[in-house]
Amino acid sequence: MKLCGTSLIGSKAVVGSEAVFKAIDPATGDTLAPDYRGLSRTEVAQACQLAWAAFARYREKSLEERATFLETVAVEIEALGDALVKRAMAETGLPQARIEGERTRTCGQLRLFASTVRAGEWLDVRIDPTLPDRQPMPRVDLRQGHVALGPVAVFGASNFPLAFSVAGGDTASALAAGCPVVVKAHSAHPGTSELVGRAVQAAVAKCQLPEGVFSLLFGSGKEIGQALVADPRIQAVGFTGSRSGGLALLQTAQNRLQPIPVYAEMSSINPVFLLPEALQARGKEIAEGFIGSLNMGAGQFCTNPGLVVAVKGEALDMFNTVAGEAVKSSAGQTMLTPGIHAAYVDGVSQLAGEAREIARGASSEEPHQCQTALFATCAADFLAKEDLQAEVFGAASLVIECEDMAEVCAVAEHLEGQLTATLQMDDGDLDAARVLLPVLERKAGRVLANGWPTGVEVCHAMVHGGPFPATSDCRTTSVGSAAIHRFLRPVCYQNLPEGLLPSALKETNPLGVPRLVDGKRG
């Protein structure tokens, strides 16, 4: 498939009229053809209008039709073949295995949502049947189901060019919920975005859905995104990116005449707590696992372990030594964009000014290389300096050396909201873990033991979310089948004739969906 540099507004390919930009190969610094031209506000409004027009028909599609559509998107993405992998590698500097793995994950995610749609658990059907003889008043028949919110604006993330971009988790869950999607493509990987966008567009056509179910917008600045979120036809927003970017969209959404939900996944430093027995018994192994997790994808994961917390002493010194050696032998890795690389260099330099350097990775002459960096400081300093909590996006981490477990708890209590919190623990650490756990539950969306936070399983029990500022809305997850709930609202049907009830709520249960009848599972 030849890249055309066009936005996709419904079934049309549209050449924008605003500023031109191109993808950059971060491994070389070279620009990549073709030109991409930003859309105007008028064109953004056209996409929203099409999405709105499509909403009425798309939300009425059967569960089977919607599931088949999601599966068709996956097939169309797979059909892009090597061209997609090559373009994504060129635009992101990520290695082939990573891109291929991410493609598998993206298509698997679409298929998970297809099976989720069919299973119907998400409808949360509740039936309170009529009680004609109840005193002092009879109860009429009441049935609750869930319906789609409306058109959703999705912002592609730079660090997952497939799994959190055009047909990533936000898009898949919104489409699964019955919401048309208007994607603002991330300017770091426009070619990848166009290819995947065309695959979704093809699936819309093959499934004979209204064209407005999907649009893909290009624009190099912030105007397009702001215009999209401000459009009155948009009913929810999915975003993965920086804290400043997320907060700006949140502000726009709140300033609308009708405020709408914004699901922004923004920043997290993912603390790892090394409990004493585990540190003593497995310090070396843990140190190596830690640096492995830190270096994964050049640290460009929202779940990257940016903070290590432990009680100081010989065991922690040994951990620092082993981790430092592993850092020194860490090769440079190409970062996603020149901008991300510059921000990383800046963040590391700020850390260097405030904390003690343990080690840095190999330096490199290649452009935009992430040089792994590990620092340490005492808990008192960490508690005193708020900016030590700022996320440094990339393979940099900070070890907090505490006087005792009470100070470890004080550090935990001081943390902002996080996506994850990790315990490295052995059997003898159970009491210490019991003290920490209630604090970590308040701070993080996912608490894990004896693993690393990178690697987010796409499943039913996953929570990729967490208290502010990890996300703008901690009541949800952006990964896993529960993400569909972000784009739904409940509707109660009272005393409706069977012929008027949605299929999922009919007394005969033709779709065989799970139900809560009088508060009990059937």
Add this chain to the structure above:
Amino acid sequence: MKLCGTSLIGSKAVVGSEAVFKAIDPATGDTLAPDYRGLSRTEVAQACQLAWAAFARYREKSLEERATFLETVAVEIEALGDALVKRAMAETGLPQARIEGERTRTCGQLRLFASTVRAGEWLDVRIDPTLPDRQPMPRVDLRQGHVALGPVAVFGASNFPLAFSVAGGDTASALAAGCPVVVKAHSAHPGTSELVGRAVQAAVAKCQLPEGVFSLLFGSGKEIGQALVADPRIQAVGFTGSRSGGLALLQTAQNRLQPIPVYAEMSSINPVFLLPEALQARGKEIAEGFIGSLNMGAGQFCTNPGLVVAVKGEALDMFNTVAGEAVKSSAGQTMLTPGIHAAYVDGVSQLAGEAREIARGASSEEPHQCQTALFATCAADFLAKEDLQAEVFGAASLVIECEDMAEVCAVAEHLEGQLTATLQMDDGDLDAARVLLPVLERKAGRVLANGWPTGVEVCHAMVHGGPFPATSDCRTTSVGSAAIHRFLRPVCYQNLPEGLLPSALKETNPLGVPRLVDGKRG
């Protein structure tokens, strides 16, 4: 129990230091002893600090302890006996049967949440067990549960002095979720609030819970409420009241460093659609049912039917005649407060300036009487004048006369978000209803047929909510057991040792809660 005029901060009774106010008997205009003094910001902060301190312990209580607490609150309210009924009648002008019914509803609601807590459906437990042999990578054990958000600010409503006030639906659902509650009492019924507040306080003591689980704050102006919502320890807000009041709190919540969810139930005119066959066959009966619903509680319900939509013609003329006769024979009813009465008079006078009067109820010399009022206008006018959609709180309604069913649909499409939408329909109206239903599903939280929107069943399937501006967050309900979800967030536990997992998530399922295992019901 003697009224003391004090706020309740944890286990203490606190005399405020700010402006004094008194309850007013709206039936006489007389003030009622004792004096209530507003709290200062410092005292608000004390209540929030106590709530925060209580949160850690309260959230850890077993489901059984939490359920027993809710039941104890109900018992303590019932133990207030006639004193509560008399005081509520004096402060609200509502008749004895209504107050007694509301007490039954309030205590039933507390007990419903007790049984909901025990059943554990709200935990939404999801388990994806380990898959050690999965290729290319094993899956680790992942378990999702839900935890409490934190201290919740609840604003009592004027129109339900028991069921939507101090120990009403918001408080019951927040306490059920494991959240301490700080109530800002509505100044229209301070004595009722103090009595119920003391009952909750007694239940806290009897159940040996930390005192900060409940506080009750008095204050005559808006400062107390704003300070409460701005307090960094408050994690969510429940509000029922005016649109301007709800929007002001929403703004405050959004301007915090950490934005928090606001569940504001604000305004709704609850359209009733009279479909042609039903209007033809049962117009008289429907007209009488309509005025019965309109007059209930002097129209002071958020689900009051403030709009009737039908195709013009003889059948609608007959409906208007019968409804008009019923209006004329409607006796005056005392409204809740002098302010609500003044706003009603003002709203009716504005309607009179823009629409044709069908009839008004009996006038009365008694103070603060609601005079029922019914108006009519054509659809073209309604579509052109936005202010005809403004809620007039009280027993006033507007009939929209449409040229045909297409115009009925246009009126439906033009509506703002609503709590309810009602269809009066016969078998022959099924096709017309099918056209309207998708529009109404988008506009309202509850769609009902051949009934009246007043009378909100407290059950599992109820949705008392709806698109903006009916509420500030359409993803939830404020009535029924599903209201508990407003105060929860998911947490995922990855690879945690059985000894560290919350009881509800342990492999052995000691609480016997429902679970989704690998996406399937067990």
